[in-house]
Amino acid sequence: METNPIIEIFSRVHPLSYEARKEFISIFQHRSYAKKVKLLEYGHVADSLFYIKKGLARAFYNREGTEVTYYFAIDNQFIGAVPSLFDKQPSHKAIQLIEDSEVIQFAYSDFERCCSQHQDLEIAARKISSLIILREQERNENLRFFSARERFELLEKQYPGISNRCPLKYLASYIGISPVSLSRIRAGIQ
16 A cells, blocks of 8 residues: 555554554545645634644734734644634634645544544544644643743744744744844844
8 A cells, every 4th residue: 555644643552553644645635735725714623633744833812903924834744723614513614725835634434434434543543633633732831931032932943944934023923022033033033
């Protein structure tokens, strides 16, 4: 069977049977999108998860008229509006591509069906969910306890090369500082 980056990620945390791999791959939709395309609009109910095979995306919400970026997915990372997927309520967040991107997407309902039929896939999904929760907790702690420079360095470590691919206003928003402060950090002034 042909290797697939999503299957490789799931298999790293828990071995998957041939049958689980085959069924999981069957729900994937490969798409190419232009930059600025929104994979999810505000107020829409999320129904899919997205894997950014090549490219860059951000998840953001609107706070008092200002877009606040809270998550990035860059080359070989997942993105989705998880609360809306779970509760089937309109999302107060949006997902937008920052670059032309190659995306693998799959309907969450199809994924749940695959998990219910393949315990090995369900175990891998649970382990990945736990890792995502830990990563989000770490990010929240970083925002509270690290300096702006340290948060920028962590951003670069988590998303290598992102500062050369993404508008500074999105990066600044993500680490909780102004674009001017981020420019100073990048220039080594601060």
